[in-house]
Amino acid sequence: MIEIDKISKLYDGVAAVDEVSMTVDTATITVIVGTSGSGKTTLLRMINRLVEPTSGEVRINGKSTHSVSKTDLRRRIGYAIQGHGLFPHYTVARNIAIVPTLLGWSSEKIDDRVDELLSLFALEPDQYRDRFPAELSGGQLQRVGVARALASRPDLLLMDEPFGALDPIIRAQAQIDLRRIQQTLGSTIMLVTHDMEEAMQLGDRVAVMDQGRLVQYGTPAEIIQNPATEFVANMVGGVDRSLRLLSLFPVSEFVEDGSAEGESVEANTSLRDALSICLWTGRDALPVVQDGSLLGRVTLDAIRKRAAIS
Amino acid sequence: MIPARAGTFGLSAPGVLLALFGFASLLAPFMTLAANRIVEGKGLTAWQLAGPEVIYPGLLSIIIGLILGLFSSWPRVRLAGAVLGLAGLFWLLSQSAPQLLQGAGEYARVSPGLGFWCLLAVLILLMADALTQLSPRPMTRLGLLLTIVTVLFILLGSGALSDLSIMKEYASRQGAFYNAALRHLGLAFGSLAAATVIGIPLGILCYHHAGLRRIALPILSFLQTIPSLAMFGIMIPLLGWIASTVPAAKAIGIAGVGFAPAFLALLLYSLLPVVANMVSGLQSAPESVRDAARGMGMTLMQRLFRVELPLGLPVILAGLRIALVQNIGLAVIAGLIGGGGFGTFVFQGLNQTATDLILLGALPTVALALTAAIVMDVLVEVTQPSQSAQHTQGMPRKPS
Numbered sequence: 283m284i285e286i287d288k289i290s291k292l293y294d295g296v297a298a299v300d301e302v303s304m305t306v307d308t309a310t311i312t313v314i315v316g317t318s319g320s321g322k323t324t325l326l327r328m329i330n331r332l333v334e335p336t337s338g339e340v341r342i343n344g345k346s347t348h349s350v351s352k353t354d355l356r357r358r359i360g361y362a363i364q365g366h367g368l369f370p371h372y373t374v375a376r377n378i379a380i381v382p383t384l385l386g387w388s389s390e391k392i393d394d395r396v397d398e399l400l401s402l403f404a405l406e407p408d409q410y411r412d413r414f415p416a417e418l419s420g421g422q423l424q425r426v427g428v429a430r431a432l433a434s435r436p437d438l439l440l441m442d443e444p445f446g447a448l449d450p451i452i453r454a455q456a457q458i459d460l461r462r463i464q465q466t467l468g469s470t471i472m473l474v475t476h477d478m479e480e481a482m483q484l485g486d487r488v489a490v491m492d493q494g495r496l497v498q499y500g501t502p503a504e505i506i507q508n509p510a511t512e513f514v515a516n517m518v519g520g521v522d523r524s525l526r527l528l529s530l531f532p533v534s535e536f537v538e539d540g541s542a543e544g545e546s547v548e549a550n551t552s553l554r555d556a557l558s559i560c561l562w563t564g565r566d567a568l569p570v571v572q573d574g575s576l577l578g579r580v581t582l583d584a585i586r587k588r589a590a591i592s
Numbered sequence: 593m594i595p596a597r598a599g600t601f602g603l604s605a606p607g608v609l610l611a612l613f614g615f616a617s618l619l620a621p622f623m624t625l626a627a628n629r630i631v632e633g634k635g636l637t638a639w640q641l642a643g644p645e646v647i648y649p650g651l652l653s654i655i656i657g658l659i660l661g662l663f664s665s666w667p668r669v670r671l672a673g674a675v676l677g678l679a680g681l682f683w684l685l686s687q688s689a690p691q692l693l694q695g696a697g698e699y700a701r702v703s704p705g706l707g708f709w710c711l712l713a714v715l716i717l718l719m720a721d722a723l724t725q726l727s728p729r730p731m732t733r734l735g736l737l738l739t740i741v742t743v744l745f746i747l748l749g750s751g752a753l754s755d756l757s758i759m760k761e762y763a764s765r766q767g768a769f770y771n772a773a774l775r776h777l778g779l780a781f782g783s784l785a786a787a788t789v790i791g792i793p794l795g796i797l798c799y800h801h802a803g804l805r806r807i808a809l810p811i812l813s814f815l816q817t818i819p820s821l822a823m824f825g826i827m828i829p830l831l832g833w834i835a836s837t838v839p840a841a842k843a844i845g846i847a848g849v850g851f852a853p854a855f856l857a858l859l860l861y862s863l864l865p866v867v868a869n870m871v872s873g874l875q876s877a878p879e880s881v882r883d884a885a886r887g888m889g890m891t892l893m894q895r896l897f898r899v900e901l902p903l904g905l906p907v908i909l910a911g912l913r914i915a916l917v918q919n920i921g922l923a924v925i926a927g928l929i930g931g932g933g934f935g936t937f938v939f940q941g942l943n944q945t946a947t948d949l950i951l952l953g954a955l956p957t958v959a960l961a962l963t964a965a966i967v968m969d970v971l972v973e974v975t976q977p978s979q980s981a982q983h984t985q986g987m988p989r990k991p992s
Binding site for chain 2: 357363366380
């Protein structure tokens, strides 16, 4: 558990981060979202003390981040940034091995860990281990950057706009991969982005920052349904709000008994996609299947009910 | 298929220019014959030098060499042309000198004339242009340099050129020449070493402290703008005063004139390139790389030795290259204040209006500076951090 306790950062008397407090649960993804200059990156960098807070405290599993040296703290916290920051003169394997090497792991243990991570990120170890960053594509570089941040099994992974440099298709895949890997490893992740769509997609909880203040902290559904301020309402996007909300839920949660005509949809399809199929094919209900067996149906009425602000 | 190899006879623009200039140079006096080492000599064009058995092969090689340099599609042929031309040039020089001296008197001197120097420059430029086209790998370049230096030493050692005036000046000063060479190298490399020892830590400090950087770099730039003669003018009273007030300083050889002020002046001049390139070398690591290194918990020293220095090494070495080449040239001025080095001959020659003595000091300096520049360029290239897996494809691995 990460506890951020009334943390502030002043630059020349002006607060870049203003008394922010929040608690992050273990094994969840928390996304900090805001416009540029909102203080989101400063907040993230205060957690591994790349920026020293003017006041307030951060505790990881109950221990203050000031109870250990900066370098020891950072070696325990993974750090992945926009533009990956891989060392151009190190091979992929050496890049991933940086923190384990700093921690003094044995070379067999490091080699095993490098291969394990490369496989986890769908990069064939024999093929990619000895390559240099200049020989990888943007998506591959980003994956190696995240693998490097996870190498020493850190208590916490900090990510600053990790997908900022990727094109939309690769970006979507990277988000899916991150979710999968986070669930496999049970990692605790704090991620900064300016993209509300990404925040909704990835976050178990979303923290919205505006002018150095934390204006709302909650689940994506809470933030869409009850935006705390006008700023948050703007961030989640006026007319698109209902569709964004629908994209958060799979149809499996809204299955009812009964039959429906036509082609069926998978249980993990989002309500947003189901709505789109209903409109496209002119149907009022869709059959829902899971692993090839029929679960029931989802109706346009049920979707409409979920989309309305309760 | 590369069109250039398809047999088109494209003309090389620099080749044409060099050939025109080369042919014009053939009309200028190739050598001068003087009654003694001081008086002005009489110019002789290439065809007035000696008998046809000497002139024809020499002139033919030069002309063919210049013509071969015209074909832009064949860099190897152009290189061969330059080598052939140079061979002809030195053939004429070595073969005609003894013939010219015959019956010209005991004190007569022959020396290369305007035409020779122009042709030498033209053919060396042709060679450099052809080599640029071929863009040889660093180790090949080093090998070429070694070959050229060896050939030069064989040529000088063989006695084929010993009838030339400049070689006669050398013969009468052999001992002094080697002392001057050692002193020159000592001044140039010694002051570079001292500048490195001071400049590298200073550069690292400047990199970390913007305040220090804002003070140190302008001061070093200012030092660089002081003309070298003025610098010695400042050194002489300053070091003279130190020597007269601190006995220990005098004991280790500090004095107003001689080695000490020359060494100190060269040291001050070389600090700017060393420190400035140190700072920009360390800054050359991408911002995201430096941020990641910090964020992963690398200490200041780990970041310096594992990230900033390896990535900045080419820029840092380029600074040392500038300082070294600059020092080799500037060390000539040391001759003026009794600092020794090749400058001694240059200033003696100026006083005696003996051009060949000036050349005895100037030519080795130029050769030394060129050699140092080429060796350092190769070093800079070799230290480019390896950023590709060429070695996995069975190609030689660059040191990382």
